[in-house]
Amino acid sequence: METDSDSGGSHISATPPRCQNPPLPPPLQTNTLSSSKSKVRVAPSHLSETKKPTKSKPSQPAPPTPPPPPSDATPLPTLPFQIRRSFSQNPSISAFKSLETLPAGFCSRLASFTKIQKPSLRFENDQSLPTPSNPQGINEIKSDAFAKKKKQINLVSVDVPLPPAKLRKCNGEGNFVRLNLNNNKRNFANKGKRNKSFRGKLSYRRSKKKLNKNETESKGDEDEYGLIIENLEQNQKNRRAASELELVEEAVRAVRDEASDENLGRLLRLVYGYDSFRDGQLEAIKMVLDKKSTMLVLPTGAGKSLCYQIPAMILPGLTLVVCPLVALMIDQLRHLPPVIHGGFLSSSQRPEEVAETLRLIQVGAIKVLFVSPERFLNADFLSIFTATSLISLVVVDEAHCVSEWSHNFRPSYMRLRASLLRARLNVECILAMTATATTTTLRDVMSALEIPLSNLIQKAQLRDNLQLSVSLSDLLMLMKSSPFTEVQSIIIYCKFQFETDLISRYLCDNSISVKSYHSGIPAKDRSRIQELFCSNKIRVVVATVAFGMGLDKRDVGAEIGRAGRDGRLSYCHLFLDDITYFRLRSLMYSDGVDEYAINKFLCQVFTNGMNSHGKLCSLVKESASRKFDIKEEVMLTLLTCLELGEIQYLQLLPELKVTCTLNFHKTTPTLLADKDKMVATILKKSETKQGQYVFDIPTVANSIGATTIDVSNQLLNLKMRGEITYELKDPAYCYTIVEVPSDFCALSAHLTKWLSEVENCKVRKLDRMFHAAVFAVDVCEKTHGCNGSLHTPCLQKNILDYFRGDDNCDVPNKIGQSSPFLRADIKVFLQSNLNAKFTPRAVARILHGIASPAYPSTIWSKTHFWGRYVQINFQVVMEAAKAELLNFAGKDVL
Numbered sequence: 099m100e101t102d103s104d105s106g107g108s109h110i111s112a113t114p115p116r117c118q119n120p121p122l123p124p125p126l127q128t129n130t131l132s133s134s135k136s137k138v139r140v141a142p143s144h145l146s147e148t149k150k151p152t153k154s155k156p157s158q159p160a161p162p163t164p165p166p167p168p169s170d171a172t173p174l175p176t177l178p179f180q181i182r183r184s185f186s187q188n189p190s191i192s193a194f195k196s197l198e199t200l201p202a203g204f205c206s207r208l209a210s211f212t213k214i215q216k217p218s219l220r221f222e223n224d225q226s227l228p229t230p231s232n233p234q235g236i237n238e239i240k241s242d243a244f245a246k247k248k249k250q251i252n253l254v255s256v257d258v259p260l261p262p263a264k265l266r267k268c269n270g271e272g273n274f275v276r277l278n279l280n281n282n283k284r285n286f287a288n289k290g291k292r293n294k295s296f297r298g299k300l301s302y303r304r305s306k307k308k309l310n311k312n313e314t315e316s317k318g319d320e321d322e323y324g325l326i327i328e329n330l331e332q333n334q335k336n337r338r339a340a341s342e343l344e345l346v347e348e349a350v351r352a353v354r355d356e357a358s359d360e361n362l363g364r365l366l367r368l369v370y371g372y373d374s375f376r377d378g379q380l381e382a383i384k385m386v387l388d389k390k391s392t393m394l395v396l397p398t399g400a401g402k403s404l405c406y407q408i409p410a411m412i413l414p415g416l417t418l419v420v421c422p423l424v425a426l427m428i429d430q431l432r433h434l435p436p437v438i439h440g441g442f443l444s445s446s447q448r449p450e451e452v453a454e455t456l457r458l459i460q461v462g463a464i465k466v467l468f469v470s471p472e473r474f475l476n477a478d479f480l481s482i483f484t485a486t487s488l489i490s491l492v493v494v495d496e497a498h499c500v501s502e503w504s505h506n507f508r509p510s511y512m513r514l515r516a517s518l519l520r521a522r523l524n525v526e527c528i529l530a531m532t533a534t535a536t537t538t539t540l541r542d543v544m545s546a547l548e549i550p551l552s553n554l555i556q557k558a559q560l561r562d563n564l565q566l567s568v569s570l571s572d573l574l575m576l577m578k579s580s581p582f583t584e585v586q587s588i589i590i591y592c593k594f595q596f597e598t599d600l601i602s603r604y605l606c607d608n609s610i611s612v613k614s615y616h617s618g619i620p621a622k623d624r625s626r627i628q629e630l631f632c633s634n635k636i637r638v639v640v641a642t643v644a645f646g647m648g649l650d651k652r653d654v655g656a657e658i659g660r661a662g663r664d665g666r667l668s669y670c671h672l673f674l675d676d677i678t679y680f681r682l683r684s685l686m687y688s689d690g691v692d693e694y695a696i697n698k699f700l701c702q703v704f705t706n707g708m709n710s711h712g713k714l715c716s717l718v719k720e721s722a723s724r725k726f727d728i729k730e731e732v733m734l735t736l737l738t739c740l741e742l743g744e745i746q747y748l749q750l751l752p753e754l755k756v757t758c759t760l761n762f763h764k765t766t767p768t769l770l771a772d773k774d775k776m777v778a779t780i781l782k783k784s785e786t787k788q789g790q791y792v793f794d795i796p797t798v799a800n801s802i803g804a805t806t807i808d809v810s811n812q813l814l815n816l817k818m819r820g821e822i823t824y825e826l827k828d829p830a831y832c833y834t835i836v837e838v839p840s841d842f843c844a845l846s847a848h849l850t851k852w853l854s855e856v857e858n859c860k861v862r863k864l865d866r867m868f869h870a871a872v873f874a875v876d877v878c879e880k881t882h883g884c885n886g887s888l889h890t891p892c893l894q895k896n897i898l899d900y901f902r903g904d905d906n907c908d909v910p911n912k913i914g915q916s917s918p919f920l921r922a923d924i925k926v927f928l929q930s931n932l933n934a935k936f937t938p939r940a941v942a943r944i945l946h947g948i949a950s951p952a953y954p955s956t957i958w959s960k961t962h963f964w965g966r967y968v969q970i971n972f973q974v975v976m977e978a979a980k981a982e983l984l985n986f987a988g989k990d991v992l
């Protein structure tokens with residue numbers, strides 16, 4: 099087993115990649131294709147040959163100097179809020195001013211496919227297909243969902259001058275972004291939409307320009323003529339935009355007066371161009387407008403975003419949307435209709451960008467703000483809202499992350515408990531949204547967010563346009579059989595990085611155009627792979643979950659939550675074999691911690707702060723993680739429990755790099771220390787190494803009675819004055835101690851029990867899903883009407899049972915309960931590693947091939963015992979290790 103999974107344990111599992119779900123493209127013209135639903139979606143390869151020349155964007159040559167496309171690893175675009183800020187600056191849209199007051203994982207972990215239509219067919223006449231120069235295909239969103247129908251109110255496309263200092267090149271942002279970015283007066287939204295005669299005139303002008311460069315006078319006339327026409331068009335467009343906005347405003351006012359189906363439907367048509375609400379949307383919107391906290395469970399791609407976007411237009415204050423990933427925030431921000439002014443805050447933004455967003459919030463220029471859950475640790479952020487009733491609605495996206503019983507628990511989501519939101523942010527209404535939650539998870543989330551059971555809106559959790567299948571067969575065979583032979587673009591998701599490389603090589607050797615993609619590949623290369631995939635230059639990407647975030651290729655999605663989001667038929671295939679199941683099962687044990695380790699951990703957490711209530715403490719993530727052999731995410735979970743449990747033992751603060759290495763430049767250190775108290779303290783608390791001063795920021799902050807932020811600001815100040823330079827390292831969890839536990843042993847026992855229950859729950863979930871898959875392959879064809887290799891009915895039934903059922907239910911599993919050689923092997927292993935200290939868990943992990951902070955795979959995978967007992971129950975191996983360790987005097991045994 100490896101440590102290079104991009105989607106490891108539950109704590110670090112990234113939310114499955116997410117793509118926007120644009121409205122359906124126009125119906126296809128080809129009769130043969132439209133005769134069958136599946137044929138419509140799948141473009142046979144021979145068709146691709148013949149259609150190739152008709153490809154619009156993908157086949158177009160790239161612009162002369164194509165800027166690099168954005169990737170999930172590139173710095174975040176700072177643009178969205180600036181662009182949207184431009185609304186309020188635009189005189190032509192002053193009307194808008196008043197508006198401002200206005201087991202999924204299971205399948206993805208293995209390997210699954212979906213088909214992606216041939217752009218040559220699906221995107222005929224579609225200007226929005228991602229291209230090398232526009233890999234995100236952003237314009238498609240605007241053009242399909244909004245601009246085509248509501249172009250006139252797509253205000254982002256209206257020219258608005260922006261301060262040049264803010265401008266930044268960003269090609270993936272679509273026309274509207276480029277327009278603003280370049281401060282260009284030409285309206286890209288009009289590009290290609292000029293009437294024929296005008297276009298004729300322009301081309302005439304261009305060719306003439308080429309023919310006779312000296313005829314400057316005539317050229318000047320034509321330019322002038324062109325400009326006049328462009329201005330006229332622009333004015334017309336502005337007028338249309340203004341009148342559209344008036345209509346939207348009127349519709350908003352009508353809903354405020356009476357939130358009737360009719361009024362809401364009108365607003366939906368005006369803003370989104372959709373005819374009707376989808377199942378669950380209207381109900382959710384009305385609940386929120388009634389200020390009733392609501393739990394909304396709709397399938398992926400069912401339109402949950404609209405359920406907060408419409409209320410955001412109606413409610414007076416800010417709508418705060420909590421997202422687990424920055425990529426998702428940006429994705430959602432991009433998909434806001436232009437009439438909704440949005441922004442986001444993320445730790446990867448520059449301080450001035452954060453400051454600007456905060457300013458916009460304070461002046462009420464942002465209606466929807468996307469934030470990460472970690473933001474709720476930041477006192478500055480919370481203080482913005484504390485004094486006022488600025489927030490009308492808090493939306494908890496991917497709300498299952500709140501519950502430790504979910505497949506994707508995030509410790510920082512624990513902080514979103516209703517009591518905290520109410521106490522700190524005066525929140526009246528919470529909308530929690532998810533597509534994947536079992537009954538236990540839902541109950542947990544609703545209890546944490548104080549959502550009454552009666553306020554649950556839950557619609558079908560499965561979409562019926564997904565054909566589900568499972569097999570144990572050879573990948574190549576699958577790729578060379580129907581329907582996959584006819585699929586243009588395929589993503590194969592794997593659990594581990596090494597698997598992506600292995601499979602990619604295998605397919606490549608078999609003449610399939612393929613690349614692997616995972617977070618270990620340099621960002622530049624990843625962008626390139628994404629670009630090649632989006633422009634259909636490679637057919638297959640073998641990836642970990644690192645691929646997909648921010649990927650805007652239509653219909654991309656290779657696990658059950660992503661495929662077929664446009665409503666068309668898609669295929670999700672799961673490869674499964676016993677070994678994969680055993681390895682996944684082993685991984686479920688990678689977060690577990692022994693009581694002994696938790697006890698030591700608690701001692702460090704509280705010894706640091708002994709007799710110093712209220713003082714700043716820190717725990718350097720990497721070294722503490724290695725010392726206690728606890729994953730960083732698990733340490734954070736424990737710290738969060740200590741903060742939010744029945745007794746509050748500590749208060750977490752934002753994470754910080756705590757070790758500072760400082761050089762003095764202008765004034766001598768002692769002279770500067772005479773004038774500056776902080777510098778004097780630094781000199782006292784530092785170690786000097788080769789003329790550099792190395793100190794711990796919280797220690798200095800405690801000595802001068804300041805916060806770490808104060809110290810950081812002062813350091814920055816000195817740096818700006820040229821007095822010092824410094825480097826920060828050692829990211830750490832920071833906290834202040836509220837109360838030292840009276841009984842460390844009892845607390846350790848309690849935390850260990852809780853972690854082990856969570857671990858068992860994860861194992862049971864995996865067992866259930868494996869059982870369902872095995873059942874599909876072995877039995878269901880006879881009983882559930884599954885057809886040939888397609889197991890849709892039986893898998894759907896089992897998945898639904900899984901979501902509706904109880905997480906505590908055990909199913910038969912294939913895991914071995916004993917092995918005659920186990921004890922003997924452990925003995926040999928211990929004898930050959932006499933210098934190392936082991937706990938039973940550490941031995942069991944090595945024998946299961948699970949890396950941990952203190953026993954990394956780089957070292958321990960070299961032993962031939964690594965992963966040897968993956969098919970034997972982890973607990974059994976741990977017991978055997980404990981017994982053998984007891985035979986070794988002097989070993990660190992529990």
Ligand SMILES: Nc1ncnc2c1ncn2[C@@H]1O[C@H](COP(=O)(O)OP(=O)(O)OP(=O)(O)O)[C@@H](O)[C@H]1O
Binds near residue numbers: 116121376398399402
């Ligand atoms: N009433 C509607 N009619 C037609 N299309 C709609 C409607 N509501 C939403 N959509 C479209 O459905 C697509 C998916 O919407 P959205 O991204 O909100 O789904 P989601 O439920 O949030 O998905 P996920 O769970 O993956 O985040 C979007 O393109 C959206 O514009």
